[in-house]
Amino acid sequence: MGNKLSILGVPMDLGQMRRGVDMGPSAMRYAGIVNRLKKLNYDVEDLGDIRAEITDMTQNENSSLRNLKAITDTSTVLADLVGSVVEKGRFPLVLGGDHSIAIGTLAGIGRYFQNLGVIWYDAHGDLNTDETSPSGNIHGMPLAASLGFGHPVLTEIGGYSPKIKPENVVIIGARDLDEGERKLIREKNINVFTMHEIDRLGMAKVMEQTIDYLKDRTDGVHLSLDLDGLDPHDAPGVGTPVLGGISYRESHLAMEMLAESRLITSAEFVEVNPILDERNKTAEVAVALMASLFGDKLL
Ligand SMILES: NC(=[NH2+])NCCC[C@H](N)C(=O)O
Numbered sequence: 001m002g003n004k005l006s007i008l009g010v011p012m013d014l015g016q017m018r019r020g021v022d023m024g025p026s027a028m029r030y031a032g033i034v035n036r037l038k039k040l041n042y043d044v045e046d047l048g049d050i051r052a053e054i055t056d057m058t059q060n061e062n063s064s065l066r067n068l069k070a071i072t073d074t075s076t077v078l079a080d081l082v083g084s085v086v087e088k089g090r091f092p093l094v095l096g097g098d099h100s101i102a103i104g105t106l107a108g109i110g111r112y113f114q115n116l117g118v119i120w121y122d123a124h125g126d127l128n129t130d131e132t133s134p135s136g137n138i139h140g141m142p143l144a145a146s147l148g149f150g151h152p153v154l155t156e157i158g159g160y161s162p163k164i165k166p167e168n169v170v171i172i173g174a175r176d177l178d179e180g181e182r183k184l185i186r187e188k189n190i191n192v193f194t195m196h197e198i199d200r201l202g203m204a205k206v207m208e209q210t211i212d213y214l215k216d217r218t219d220g221v222h223l224s225l226d227l228d229g230l231d232p233h234d235a236p237g238v239g240t241p242v243l244g245g246i247s248y249r250e251s252h253l254a255m256e257m258l259a260e261s262r263l264i265t266s267a268e269f270v271e272v273n274p275i276l277d278e279r280n281k282t283a284e285v286a287v288a289l290m291a292s293l294f295g296d297k298l299l
């Protein structure tokens with residue numbers, strides 16, 4: 001991780017049904033992300049928000065891939081922008097938006113790495129395809145699409161596929177997986193620390209193992225952090241909350257250990273929905289976690 005950061009907001013809420021997550025980037029800016037990172041001595045450039053099309057949810061062309069065109073268009077723009085950030089030698093920090101935007105982020109980053117690692121910090125696997133999805137919501141598909149599974153319009157975003165290899169992925173915090181996702185995890189042998197493992201081993205061991213595993217096999221690691229990975233008590237402003245999640249403290253520890261590892265080369269924080277939040281708590285949690293990820297320490 002260098003000391004030059006570029007922030008990109010993606011006000012996209014079409015990957016799921018609950019409006020308001022398009023205000024996530026504003027909420028995180030309001031919670032002070034730019035100044036927080038400047039204080040940590042980063043050269044921070046805020047590129048603002050990319051334009052995401054907001055269409056009427058009732059005019060959906062395809063119920064197994066809701067809002068496919070608008071999401072594909074936004075992801076393509078995002079991929080190009082993220083790519084140009086990497087090319088300038090800066091660290092891309094993407095603010096969502098729902099998790100469907102990860103398809104664009106990874107499309108932008110993937111071509112610069114032979115073995116890009118991904119930490120998917122989430123209550124969900126986001127490993128559905130149009131065939132397995134129970135909801136038709138594309139925010140449940142970005143990890144599958146990036147691995148090359150699913151509808152070609154999604155997997156081919158950015159003009160190449162796959163962006164990442166299954167053995168370079170580590171999912172942390174899973175506690176709600178659909179049948180097709182379980183099958184894919186087993187078939188492709190994807191590394192998952194479910195809440196069960198986090199409870200058994202403790203977050204310190206989980207992160208130690210994650211870091212040890214990824215450091216030898218990858219040439220860069222993307223952190224895709226869905227705020228619903230945290231417990232809804234700590235992060236209530238999310239569209240698909242699941243009880244029994246990772247605590248604020250455990251998440252802090254995870255971010256601090258990632259900061260120490262110097263492994264992370266890009267990151268995105270997604271699914272912050274201020275409409276569903278208690279005041280701006282979830283955006284504040286996101287900003288606090290970003291600060292830790294970028295090296296903030298008490299002493
Ligand atoms: N990024 C997220 N919050 N994803 C939630 C996905 C929920 C469910 N698995 C689905 O496919 O609809």
Ligand SMILES: [Mn+2]
Nearest residue numbers: 123124226228
């Ligand atoms: Mn999730």
Ligand SMILES: [Mn+2]
Nearest residue numbers: 099122126226
């Ligand atoms: Mn997710």
